[in-house]
Amino acid sequence: xxxxxxxxxxxxxxxERASLWKITxxxxxxxxxxVLCYGAAAVFCAKVPRAEAQVDLLxxxxxxxTLLALAGILLVxxxxxxxxxxxxxxxxxxxxxxxxxxxxxxxxxAFLLAIVSFxxxxxxxxxALFAGTCR
Amino acid sequence: MRDRYRAGLxxxxxxxxxxxxxxxxxxxxxxxxxxxxNRLFTVMLVGAVLLWxxxxxxxxxxxxxxxxxxxxxxxxGVIIGGGIVLPLVVLTALLSWGxxxxxxxxxxxxxxxxRITGEEFWWRVDYYPPGSEEPVVSANELRLPAGxxxxxxxxxxxxxxxxxxxxxxxxxDMIPGRTTRMSxxxxxxxxxxxxxxxxxxxxxxxxxMNAVVLxxxxxARWLEAEAAPARAAEGEGQAIFFREGCGACHAIRGTPxxxxxxxxxxxxGSRTTLAAGILPMExxxxxxxxxxxxxIKPGVRMPAYGHLSKAELEALAAWxxxxx
Numbered sequence: 001x002x003x004x005x006x007x008x009x010x011x012x013x014x015x016e017r018a019s020l021w022k023i024t025x026x027x028x029x030x031x032x033x034x035v036l037c038y039g040a041a042a043v044f045c046a047k048v049p050r051a052e053a054q055v056d057l058l059x060x061x062x063x064x065x066t067l068l069a070l071a072g073i074l075l076v077x078x079x080x081x082x083x084x085x086x087x088x089x090x091x092x093x094x095x096x097x098x099x100x101x102x103x104x105x106x107x108x109x110a111f112l113l114a115i116v117s118f119x120x121x122x123x124x125x126x127x128a129l130f131a132g133t134c135r
Numbered sequence: 136m137r138d139r140y141r142a143g144l145x146x147x148x149x150x151x152x153x154x155x156x157x158x159x160x161x162x163x164x165x166x167x168x169x170x171x172x173n174r175l176f177t178v179m180l181v182g183a184v185l186l187w188x189x190x191x192x193x194x195x196x197x198x199x200x201x202x203x204x205x206x207x208x209x210x211x212g213v214i215i216g217g218g219i220v221l222p223l224v225v226l227t228a229l230l231s232w233g234x235x236x237x238x239x240x241x242x243x244x245x246x247x248x249x250r251i252t253g254e255e256f257w258w259r260v261d262y263y264p265p266g267s268e269e270p271v272v273s274a275n276e277l278r279l280p281a282g283x284x285x286x287x288x289x290x291x292x293x294x295x296x297x298x299x300x301x302x303x304x305x306x307x308d309m310i311p312g313r314t315t316r317m318s319x320x321x322x323x324x325x326x327x328x329x330x331x332x333x334x335x336x337x338x339x340x341x342x343x344m345n346a347v348v349l350x351x352x353x354x355a356r357w358l359e360a361e362a363a364p365a366r367a368a369e370g371e372g373q374a375i376f377f378r379e380g381c382g383a384c385h386a387i388r389g390t391p392x393x394x395x396x397x398x399x400x401x402x403x404g405s406r407t408t409l410a411a412g413i414l415p416m417e418x419x420x421x422x423x424x425x426x427x428x429x430x431i432k433p434g435v436r437m438p439a440y441g442h443l444s445k446a447e448l449e450a451l452a453a454w455x456x457x458x459x
Binding site for chain 2: 115119122123126127129130131132133135
């Protein structure tokens with residue numbers, strides 16, 4: 001590989017470094033929300049005196065955390081949707097192999113991951129909604 | 136060849152469907168919790184069949200009936216509608232329903248508390264009537280009143296076990312050093328079979344017990360009788376029992392026998408089975424159990440008493456059987 005070609009690839013890559021990171025944002029929010037919810041429930045139910053009577057405290061905390069996580073995921077989704085720019089050319093395939101395609105592909109992927117993360121975060125919170133008990 | 140396949144399939148269905156009834160089947164539900172599990176299963180099964188049929192119908196449609204190119208709009212509708220929206224709606228509905236009935240399954244009991252301890256390979260069963268701190272000690276058979284919900288505490292001796300009476304409800308693990316809990320609400324009197332559901336050693340499969348559900352009044356009478364000391368007859372059987380040192384491991388309330396290593400035998404004769412659910416409560420079974428328990432249940436701690444004569448074994452078995 002010639003030095004010239006190597007440099008140009010590095011430049012290309014650095015341009016997309018930000019949106020490579022962006023792909024991970026939504027799943028990371030989902031994962032952190034998951035760990036916090038399960039950890040909080042386990043510690044609360046095991047350590048807090050009279051946990052059963054105060055379980056609503058835990059549920060409200062989880063509700064707030066969930067809303068925060070969902071808002072974060074929606075922000076990521078909005079930015080990813082813009083990057084995909086679907087309504088511009090209705091392109092799903094990104095088959096061109098050029099910079100624009102790479103850029104839009106990363107937006108596309110980040111958007112889909114945001115959807116999955118949104119659903120996952122809601123599902124993580126559902127047990128707290130339905131099972132208002134430490135049992 | 137095709138006939139052979141058919142016969143094989145028939146045999147498979149026959150064998151599989153044998154699990155659909157009987158005292159240890161979740162389909163022969165006699166408890167509120169098992170009925171709920173049954174309902175969940177039925178809805179899941181019907182839903183899965185409907186999904187399977189409609190998906191395959193769709194495949195058939197696009198590959199055979201209408202194999203040409205789809206319009207972009209239709210293709211997007213199929214992928215987004217069938218691939219994202221439909222599963223999301225179905226799974227969310229199922230998850231919400233499942234989660235909403237979970238607290239009922241783990242609701243606290245109405246008064247009676249039963250503490251069951253998994254041993255190798257049998258069960259200690261202690262009854263704590265409402266307000267009582269002293270248990271009514273029993274073993275290897277669970278009796279429950281039909282109607283109220285009974286709180287069940289689960290402990291384990293040396294290794295893990297799992298308590299499961301499929302006809303009455305779900306299963307819960309028994310873990311050494313921890314107390315787990317569940318509750319059961321039997322509705323139909325009858326005999327249901329329970330089985331250890333977590334591999335616990337050589338005789339795991341032989342660790343069972345009957346759960347006998349009684350009408351409330353009958354249960355109250357039974358518990359009163361179970362709390363009373365044994366009516367042990369004097370005679371040869373009793374003499375052999377104490378001569379052989381059986382009381383070092385087994386307790387019979389009302390006699391000097393107070394061992395806690397093995398199951399309490401105070402009202403042994405009134406139980407429906409012997410050796411934790413695997414033998415009938417009959418003289419012959421009792422004799423062979425005492426003569427060589429290890430041969431029937433590998434890994435059991437009870438030594439063999441094969442050195443006793445047949446007449447002595449018979450006398451001992453008769454005496455134990457009379458402990459009602």
